[in-house]
Amino acid sequence: MARTQGSHAGITGPRVREAALRLFARHGYAAVPMRQIAAEVGVQAGALYNYTPDKQSLLFELMKEHLETLLAARRAEPVPADALAALEQFTRFHIRFHARRPDAVFVAYMELRNLEADNFAVIERLRRAYEDDLEAILDTGVQQGVFAVAEPKIAAMALIAMLTGVNTWFREGGRLSLAQVEDIYWDMVRRAVAA
């Protein structure tokens, strides 16, 4: 039997989060026992509590980390002044970012109802900030006369729903490359809102 105790591994923490994310995405938060996460990592259930105070915090941290990474990645890109260019950038960024993190996206959207009230408020605020980004682009485009959109807020949510829908069918290594998918969706997005 391999050495399993006392080793200052230092990598158990990340492995716990990875296993939890994968299992939560696959089976749902409520359906995954802590013992299953532990088994995936190769430790006993008690050891998980060196890395999270409880199961709820584990879920919350995963969702928070995902959304903060999303916002940070978005802010790392320069925003073109031209609204059409900005919308194209948003579209391609959204598809690329989300297609590469299917588990995190799934968990962040499906497990909202398993968050305690305080945690939910934090996550909701982060998501809202991202939606507002797109809405601002649409507003600008309407002012510039390049977009014809009666309800920018609703259009923003409609476009995000469409773009996130990529994750329901896209698989890396399939018939279409990510670049091709970006082109197809950008074509639809542009025509849906262009003046």
Add this chain to the structure above:
Amino acid sequence: MARTQGSHAGITGPRVREAALRLFARHGYAAVPMRQIAAEVGVQAGALYNYTPDKQSLLFELMKEHLETLLAARRAEPVPADALAALEQFTRFHIRFHARRPDAVFVAYMELRNLEADNFAVIERLRRAYEDDLEAILDTGVQQGVFAVAEPKIAAMALIAMLTGVNTWFREGGRLSLAQVEDIYWDMVRRAVAA
């Protein structure tokens, strides 16, 4: 204390399904105990088993009923030969049908991973049949030259994702009427695929 035993109520069955649907939508299948469903109905947990063989069947029947109702309602409407008219009809029908059944829609989309393999296959086939309906409309429109769509299958999924997204924000009695929402989305759908 009110009479609680022996009464041939005859309405307990539907009430069980209604309570289960609402609770599954609110908290998720795995997070809802049979005892909570029973409490909502006003009976003890054991009584539920007069109406379902087990919890899994309860979920499966709810999802199956929802999708069969969806397909039946769709087939009850005449399909215009003109592809543009057919797409408009599909768009408005989809929004109307789904906006009126938020709990059933939520459960049918979110609890797929809690279905046993055989049940999942049945549900998946039903959903696929609905998607194929929209794809057929797009195919026809491309042949007629009224749509410019490179990938009808993908466009169909993109549009359905966008339309179902209405349920994430729409509330009856809000600022916009259902008819107005239909107009806004139909405008985007039309422009997204029109030649």
Add this chain to the structure above:
DNA sequence: CTTTGATCTGAACGCGCGTTCAGATAAACG
């Protein structure tokens, strides 16, 4: 080599889970 401290095990805790069933109840029937 000894000590320290982080890490993990293994057992235990109280609790709630889905499900079963014998017995109680009351509506329906002849």
Add this chain to the structure above:
DNA sequence: CGTTTATCTGAACGCGCGTTCAGATCAAAG
């Protein structure tokens, strides 16, 4: 009115849950 039958209660079943913790283990520090 007596009997039948569908319905529901209340208790019980074995099991797995999230979480805790004393003690074992081993890398690193002195």
